[in-house]
Amino acid sequence: MSTATAVPTAEVEGVRDRADVRRQIKLVVVFAIALLLLVVFRLTTDSFQVTYLLGESRSATVKPRELDGTVPWVIALVLTALALGLAALNRYPRKAPGVLLSVLVGLLFYVSFMVWAYADQSGSFQAAISNPIPGTVRIATPLVLGALAGVVCERAGVINIAIEGQFLSGAFLASVFSSFAYASLPFIPVGACAAFGLLGGAIAGVLIAALLALFALRYQVNQVVLGVVLVAFASGLTGFLLGQIPDDQKSTFNNPLRLEQIEIPGLSSIPIVGDALFNQTLLVYLTYAAVALVAFLLYQTRWGLRVRSVGEHPSAADTVGIRVNAVRWQAVLLGGVLAGLGGAYYTVGSTGAFDKDVSAGTGFIALAAVIMGRWNPVGAALAAVFFGFMRNLETQLGLVDRIPGDLLGAIPYLATVIAVAGFVGRVRPPAADGVPFVKS
Secondary structure, eight states: OOOOOOOOGGGSTTOOOHHHHHHHHHHHHHHHHHHHHHHHHHHTOSOOEEEEOSSSSOOSSOOOEEEETHHHHHHHHHHHHHHHHHHHTTOOOOHHHHHHHHHHHHHHHHHHHHHHHHSSOOSSOOOOBOOSHHHHHHHHHHHHHHHHHHHHHHHTTOOOTTHHHHHHHHHHHHHHHHHHHHHHOTTSOHHHHHHHHHHHHHHHHHHHHHHHHIIIIISOOOHHHHHHHHHHHHHHHHHHHHHTSOGGGHHHHSOOOOOOEEEOTTGGGSTTTHHHHHEEEHHHHHHHHHHHHHHHHHHHSHHHHHHHHHHHOHHHHHHTTOOHHHHHHHHHHHHHHHHHHHHHTTTTTTTOSOOTTTTTTHHHHHHHHHHHTTTOHHHHHHHHHHHHHHHHHHHHHTTSSSSOHHHHHHHHHHHHHHIIIIIIOSOOOOTTTTOOOOOO
16 A cells, blocks of 8 residues: 655745745835835935924924935935845745834835925925824724724624715714704713714614614625615715704704813823824724724634624534524624714714715725725724825825826825735635525
């Protein structure tokens, strides 16, 4: 009797894993483009002298400082060339060292890019490069909450296209709750009226989530079509209800108080990042906690194990006594709370009064963050922060005329598409995502 001996693929000379080849090609292309752009920055700029702010805007305590952009540009050029060489030789480090090198190259490229964009300004007004972190946090807050809602739902096997609808309904009901509490409920402290709006946002998100769960789980409607319908329903309903508010009642129903900033002593004094991260509203702090909470629930609790099991193999989960649709209902409703809070940001968290379609399609960006983050709560949150950073970059670049305005508006979306298609590549969603479960 003979025994066949298997030769491990890794030991066969000249054989490389396809994923490793794709990784090398992506790294070479990215670093080569970055190196080329760095050279273009230098050749198209007369002087790299710019001004910058450690804060978000000028004030009595925040004044512009001078910066010679040549130094960071040289360092960026050297590091990018080094990274390109390592990638070309297939010696680019993996894990923590590779991530650290990529982050350094990215940060220095960003600084060089901003120096190029703000250099050689003409006219009496000289714009200064401002700290991008405060704007990024503001823009990313609802996106992170929406992305977490998508992760929870899809981990349970329910596709949540309706995040945009939950944003709109959450924004509207948050405005109504906060306005009504301030105008008609004197027993609620004035400072708590804005926080009362968060309750309204969560309720609205749960209501839309309940419709999603009802039709997707009870009546087994196609979940993609259902999500689109719910977005249209929320947009039309909130627009209709807004139009029904008489002018003399707007102060009662659409004049909410906005959340006040809460400074955390000690942490808020950290240079550059402290004031941006730790002098924020209650909703931003809830967002920080939500990322940790969702990650803990999904990966460290029995309930999270059940959620992931019904999203991967509902039939197997059913055989061990797990009520599949009940767990899916719970996950969808929890996602509704998160997305509703994200919608509340657009009224009590930022602008105040509700306007029609105030979320402007950001719910679909949150859905893209779910995919970009590979259905992981931390990854999805980081992807949402990335998009918030790109949106803030669009605002900053609008102060100078280096890049055409039409292209500026497309930058966040182009960056998202490139990141999803180029760096995330092929991803595998939960196996039963969008597949109805019928108990046999």
